[in-house]
Amino acid sequence: MTLQRPPVNSLNLDLLKEMSKSLDEIAKNKSKAMILTSASPKVFSAGLDIMEMYKPDLKRVEEFWTTLQEVWFKLFGSNFITAAAINGHAPAGGCLLAMSCEYRVMTGGNFSIGLNETALGIVAPNWFMDTMTNTIPVREAEYALTTARMFNVEEALKVGLIDEVATDKDDAIAKCKGFIGKFDRIPALARSITKLKMRQAAIKRLQDGRREDLNEFLQFVQNPKIQKSLEMYIQSLKKKA
Protein backbone atom coordinates (compact mmCIF):
# COMPACT_ATOMS: atom_id res chain seq x y z
CA MET A 1 0.00 0.00 0.00
CA THR A 2 1.60 3.22 -1.14
CA LEU A 3 0.59 6.50 0.47
CA GLN A 4 0.30 9.14 -2.20
CA ARG A 5 -1.06 12.45 -0.99
CA PRO A 6 1.44 15.18 -1.85
CA PRO A 7 3.22 17.01 -0.50
CA VAL A 8 3.65 15.14 2.82
CA ASN A 9 1.03 12.36 3.01
CA SER A 10 -0.74 14.10 5.86
CA LEU A 11 -3.64 11.94 6.97
CA ASN A 12 -6.91 13.71 6.16
CA LEU A 13 -10.35 12.13 6.20
CA ASP A 14 -10.23 11.12 2.52
CA LEU A 15 -6.84 9.42 2.79
CA LEU A 16 -7.89 7.60 5.97
CA LYS A 17 -11.09 6.38 4.27
CA GLU A 18 -9.04 5.10 1.32
CA MET A 19 -6.67 3.32 3.68
CA SER A 20 -9.56 1.78 5.56
CA LYS A 21 -11.06 0.51 2.29
CA SER A 22 -7.73 -0.87 1.08
CA LEU A 23 -7.16 -2.68 4.38
CA ASP A 24 -10.59 -4.30 4.01
CA GLU A 25 -9.72 -5.42 0.47
CA ILE A 26 -6.40 -6.88 1.60
CA ALA A 27 -8.16 -8.82 4.35
CA LYS A 28 -10.89 -9.98 1.96
CA ASN A 29 -8.62 -11.13 -0.86
CA LYS A 30 -6.65 -13.23 1.63
CA SER A 31 -3.33 -11.58 0.89
CA LYS A 32 -0.49 -13.09 2.85
CA ALA A 33 1.11 -9.76 3.63
CA MET A 34 1.12 -6.02 3.11
CA ILE A 35 4.01 -3.57 2.85
CA LEU A 36 3.16 0.04 3.72
CA THR A 37 5.28 2.70 2.04
CA SER A 38 5.12 6.17 0.53
CA ALA A 39 5.31 7.62 -2.97
CA SER A 40 7.17 10.66 -1.63
CA PRO A 41 10.97 10.60 -1.81
CA LYS A 42 11.36 12.17 1.63
CA VAL A 43 8.21 11.84 3.72
CA PHE A 44 6.60 8.57 4.81
CA SER A 45 3.74 10.50 6.42
CA ALA A 46 3.61 13.85 8.24
CA GLY A 47 0.95 12.40 10.55
CA LEU A 48 -2.54 13.74 10.99
CA ASP A 49 -3.56 16.57 8.71
CA ILE A 50 -3.54 19.54 11.05
CA MET A 51 -6.10 21.26 8.83
CA GLU A 52 -8.67 18.59 9.82
CA MET A 53 -8.34 19.73 13.43
CA TYR A 54 -8.13 23.48 12.85
CA LYS A 55 -11.51 25.27 13.06
CA PRO A 56 -13.22 21.96 12.33
CA ASP A 57 -16.71 21.13 11.22
CA LEU A 58 -17.91 18.96 14.12
CA LYS A 59 -19.53 16.24 12.06
CA ARG A 60 -16.49 15.89 9.81
CA VAL A 61 -13.95 15.92 12.63
CA GLU A 62 -15.92 13.19 14.42
CA GLU A 63 -15.80 11.07 11.26
CA PHE A 64 -12.10 11.91 10.90
CA TRP A 65 -11.27 10.56 14.37
CA THR A 66 -13.46 7.45 14.14
CA THR A 67 -11.91 6.64 10.75
CA LEU A 68 -8.44 6.98 12.26
CA GLN A 69 -9.48 4.59 15.03
CA GLU A 70 -10.80 2.18 12.39
CA VAL A 71 -7.59 2.29 10.36
CA TRP A 72 -5.64 1.51 13.52
CA PHE A 73 -7.91 -1.44 14.41
CA LYS A 74 -7.54 -2.81 10.88
CA LEU A 75 -3.77 -2.31 10.65
CA PHE A 76 -2.64 -3.07 14.21
CA GLY A 77 -5.12 -5.93 14.49
CA SER A 78 -4.72 -7.43 11.01
CA ASN A 79 -4.49 -11.18 10.39
CA PHE A 80 -2.12 -10.67 7.50
CA ILE A 81 1.57 -9.88 7.92
CA THR A 82 2.43 -6.17 7.90
CA ALA A 83 5.72 -4.39 7.30
CA ALA A 84 6.56 -0.72 6.80
CA ALA A 85 9.15 0.48 4.30
CA ILE A 86 9.70 3.91 5.85
CA ASN A 87 11.27 5.94 3.08
CA GLY A 88 11.22 9.37 4.77
CA HIS A 89 10.12 11.32 7.83
CA ALA A 90 7.51 9.69 10.05
CA PRO A 91 6.39 12.08 12.80
CA ALA A 92 3.36 11.51 15.07
CA GLY A 93 0.57 9.77 13.14
CA GLY A 94 3.18 8.69 10.56
CA CYS A 95 5.09 6.94 13.34
CA LEU A 96 1.81 5.43 14.60
CA LEU A 97 1.17 3.82 11.19
CA ALA A 98 4.71 2.43 11.04
CA MET A 99 4.56 1.10 14.62
CA SER A 100 1.21 -0.56 13.90
CA CYS A 101 3.01 -2.83 11.43
CA GLU A 102 4.98 -5.86 12.62
CA TYR A 103 8.32 -4.91 11.07
CA ARG A 104 9.93 -1.63 10.11
CA VAL A 105 12.71 -0.91 7.66
CA MET A 106 13.77 2.74 7.32
CA THR A 107 15.91 4.24 4.60
CA GLY A 108 19.10 5.90 5.80
CA GLY A 109 19.33 9.66 5.41
CA ASN A 110 18.45 12.68 7.42
CA PHE A 111 15.01 11.36 8.35
CA SER A 112 13.33 11.21 11.73
CA ILE A 113 10.61 9.16 13.37
CA GLY A 114 8.77 9.47 16.67
CA LEU A 115 5.73 10.67 18.57
CA ASN A 116 6.27 14.41 19.00
CA GLU A 117 2.84 15.29 20.43
CA THR A 118 4.01 16.80 23.73
CA ALA A 119 6.13 19.34 21.81
CA LEU A 120 2.84 20.57 20.32
CA GLY A 121 1.23 20.73 23.76
CA ILE A 122 -0.82 17.62 22.95
CA VAL A 123 -1.13 14.41 24.97
CA ALA A 124 -0.91 11.40 22.68
CA PRO A 125 -4.00 9.17 23.09
CA ASN A 126 -3.58 5.94 25.08
CA TRP A 127 -3.64 3.78 21.98
CA PHE A 128 -0.74 5.76 20.44
CA MET A 129 1.18 5.09 23.66
CA ASP A 130 0.15 1.42 23.73
CA THR A 131 1.36 1.03 20.16
CA MET A 132 4.71 2.49 21.17
CA THR A 133 5.09 0.27 24.24
CA ASN A 134 4.27 -2.68 21.98
CA THR A 135 7.30 -1.66 19.92
CA ILE A 136 10.00 -0.37 22.28
CA PRO A 137 10.61 -0.92 26.02
CA VAL A 138 8.22 0.94 28.36
CA ARG A 139 11.02 3.03 29.91
CA GLU A 140 12.24 4.15 26.46
CA ALA A 141 8.66 4.88 25.40
CA GLU A 142 7.97 7.04 28.47
CA TYR A 143 11.17 8.98 27.90
CA ALA A 144 10.46 9.40 24.19
CA LEU A 145 6.81 10.40 24.70
CA THR A 146 7.44 12.93 27.48
CA THR A 147 10.39 14.53 25.66
CA ALA A 148 8.69 14.41 22.22
CA ARG A 149 11.78 12.61 21.01
CA MET A 150 12.28 12.42 17.28
CA PHE A 151 14.76 9.61 16.59
CA ASN A 152 17.20 9.72 13.71
CA VAL A 153 17.61 6.45 11.81
CA GLU A 154 20.56 5.16 13.88
CA GLU A 155 18.82 6.03 17.17
CA ALA A 156 15.60 4.40 16.01
CA LEU A 157 17.50 1.21 15.16
CA LYS A 158 19.30 1.18 18.50
CA VAL A 159 16.09 1.51 20.54
CA GLY A 160 14.19 -1.01 18.38
CA LEU A 161 11.76 1.50 16.90
CA ILE A 162 12.90 0.22 13.51
CA ASP A 163 14.26 -3.24 12.76
CA GLU A 164 16.59 -2.59 9.83
CA VAL A 165 18.13 0.25 7.85
CA ALA A 166 17.97 0.25 4.04
CA THR A 167 19.97 2.09 1.41
CA ASP A 168 16.88 3.18 -0.54
CA LYS A 169 13.18 2.40 -1.02
CA ASP A 170 13.79 -0.68 -3.21
CA ASP A 171 16.15 -2.07 -0.59
CA ALA A 172 13.61 -1.28 2.14
CA ILE A 173 10.92 -3.19 0.24
CA ALA A 174 13.33 -6.10 -0.39
CA LYS A 175 14.12 -6.22 3.33
CA CYS A 176 10.40 -6.17 4.20
CA LYS A 177 9.93 -9.08 1.78
CA GLY A 178 12.77 -10.86 3.58
CA PHE A 179 10.83 -10.49 6.84
CA ILE A 180 7.63 -11.75 5.22
CA GLY A 181 9.57 -14.74 3.81
CA LYS A 182 10.42 -15.84 7.37
CA PHE A 183 6.83 -17.03 7.70
CA ASP A 184 6.99 -19.43 4.74
CA ARG A 185 7.56 -22.34 7.09
CA ILE A 186 5.38 -21.19 9.98
CA PRO A 187 1.72 -22.25 10.02
CA ALA A 188 -0.32 -19.14 9.19
CA LEU A 189 -3.02 -19.66 11.81
CA ALA A 190 -0.53 -20.11 14.66
CA ARG A 191 1.27 -16.96 13.50
CA SER A 192 -1.82 -14.77 13.29
CA ILE A 193 -3.33 -15.98 16.60
CA THR A 194 -0.01 -15.34 18.35
CA LYS A 195 0.18 -11.83 16.88
CA LEU A 196 -3.36 -11.00 17.93
CA LYS A 197 -2.85 -12.37 21.44
CA MET A 198 0.23 -10.16 21.80
CA ARG A 199 -1.83 -7.15 20.67
CA GLN A 200 -5.13 -8.03 22.34
CA ALA A 201 -4.78 -5.86 25.47
CA ALA A 202 -4.17 -2.69 23.46
CA ILE A 203 -6.99 -3.49 21.03
CA LYS A 204 -9.44 -4.19 23.86
CA ARG A 205 -8.49 -0.98 25.65
CA LEU A 206 -9.53 1.12 22.66
CA GLN A 207 -12.58 -1.05 21.91
CA ASP A 208 -13.80 -0.53 25.48
CA GLY A 209 -12.94 3.17 25.57
CA ARG A 210 -13.65 4.09 21.98
CA ARG A 211 -16.48 6.55 22.70
CA GLU A 212 -14.54 8.15 25.56
CA ASP A 213 -11.48 8.54 23.33
CA LEU A 214 -13.65 10.26 20.71
CA ASN A 215 -15.19 12.56 23.31
CA GLU A 216 -11.76 13.55 24.60
CA PHE A 217 -10.68 14.33 21.07
CA LEU A 218 -13.82 16.38 20.37
CA GLN A 219 -13.29 18.37 23.57
CA PHE A 220 -9.69 18.85 22.59
CA VAL A 221 -10.44 20.29 19.15
CA GLN A 222 -13.12 22.58 20.54
CA ASN A 223 -10.79 24.09 23.14
CA PRO A 224 -9.95 27.71 22.14
CA LYS A 225 -6.42 27.43 23.57
CA ILE A 226 -5.76 24.35 21.45
CA GLN A 227 -7.13 26.15 18.40
CA LYS A 228 -4.73 29.03 19.05
CA SER A 229 -1.79 26.60 19.36
CA LEU A 230 -2.80 24.85 16.15
CA GLU A 231 -2.98 28.21 14.37
CA MET A 232 0.53 29.09 15.53
CA TYR A 233 1.82 25.66 14.57
CA ILE A 234 0.33 25.93 11.07
CA GLN A 235 1.96 29.35 10.68
CA SER A 236 5.33 27.98 11.78
CA LEU A 237 5.09 25.15 9.24
CA LYS A 238 4.20 27.59 6.47
CA LYS A 239 6.95 30.09 7.45
CA LYS A 240 9.46 27.27 7.20
CA ALA A 241 8.51 26.76 3.55
Ligand SMILES: CC/C=C\C/C=C/CCCC/C=C/C(=O)SCCNC(=O)CCNC(=O)[C@H](O)C(C)(C)COP(=O)(O)OP(=O)(O)OC[C@H]1O[C@@H](n2cnc3c(N)ncnc32)[C@H](O)[C@@H]1OP(=O)(O)O
Ligand atom coordinates in the same frame (compact mmCIF):
# COMPACT_ATOMS: atom_id res chain seq x y z
C1 LIG B 1 -6.10 11.67 25.92
C2 LIG B 1 -6.34 12.55 24.79
C3 LIG B 1 -7.20 11.99 23.74
C4 LIG B 1 -7.60 12.73 22.74
C5 LIG B 1 -7.25 14.14 22.65
C6 LIG B 1 -6.06 14.38 21.93
C7 LIG B 1 -5.98 14.13 20.73
C8 LIG B 1 -5.16 14.79 19.87
C9 LIG B 1 -4.14 13.85 19.47
C10 LIG B 1 -3.69 14.21 18.16
C11 LIG B 1 -2.52 13.36 17.82
C12 LIG B 1 -1.80 14.01 16.74
C13 LIG B 1 -1.15 13.32 15.85
C14 LIG B 1 -0.53 13.95 14.70
O1 LIG B 1 -0.11 13.27 13.80
S1 LIG B 1 -0.46 15.67 14.61
C15 LIG B 1 0.57 16.02 13.23
C16 LIG B 1 1.96 16.09 13.68
N1 LIG B 1 2.83 16.23 12.54
C17 LIG B 1 3.83 17.07 12.55
O2 LIG B 1 4.07 17.79 13.50
C18 LIG B 1 4.66 17.10 11.29
C19 LIG B 1 4.70 18.47 10.72
N2 LIG B 1 5.43 18.46 9.45
C20 LIG B 1 6.76 18.42 9.38
O3 LIG B 1 7.48 18.34 10.35
C21 LIG B 1 7.36 18.49 8.00
O4 LIG B 1 6.35 18.91 7.13
C22 LIG B 1 7.93 17.16 7.48
C23 LIG B 1 6.95 16.01 7.60
C24 LIG B 1 9.24 16.83 8.24
C25 LIG B 1 8.29 17.33 5.98
O5 LIG B 1 9.11 18.45 5.82
P1 LIG B 1 9.24 19.14 4.36
O6 LIG B 1 9.43 18.10 3.33
O7 LIG B 1 10.27 20.20 4.50
O8 LIG B 1 7.80 19.76 4.07
P2 LIG B 1 7.18 21.13 4.63
O9 LIG B 1 7.38 21.22 6.10
O10 LIG B 1 7.70 22.26 3.79
O11 LIG B 1 5.64 20.90 4.37
C26 LIG B 1 5.08 20.99 3.06
C27 LIG B 1 3.64 21.48 3.19
O12 LIG B 1 2.90 20.52 3.95
C28 LIG B 1 2.28 21.16 5.09
N3 LIG B 1 2.24 20.19 6.20
C29 LIG B 1 3.27 19.57 6.78
N4 LIG B 1 2.86 18.74 7.74
C30 LIG B 1 1.51 18.86 7.78
C31 LIG B 1 0.50 18.25 8.57
N5 LIG B 1 0.76 17.34 9.52
N6 LIG B 1 -0.79 18.61 8.34
C32 LIG B 1 -1.10 19.50 7.39
N7 LIG B 1 -0.17 20.12 6.60
C33 LIG B 1 1.12 19.79 6.80
C34 LIG B 1 3.19 22.35 5.36
O13 LIG B 1 2.50 23.33 6.07
C35 LIG B 1 3.54 22.78 3.96
O14 LIG B 1 2.41 23.48 3.45
P3 LIG B 1 2.55 24.65 2.38
O15 LIG B 1 1.16 25.18 2.21
O16 LIG B 1 3.48 25.67 3.00
O17 LIG B 1 3.13 24.00 1.16
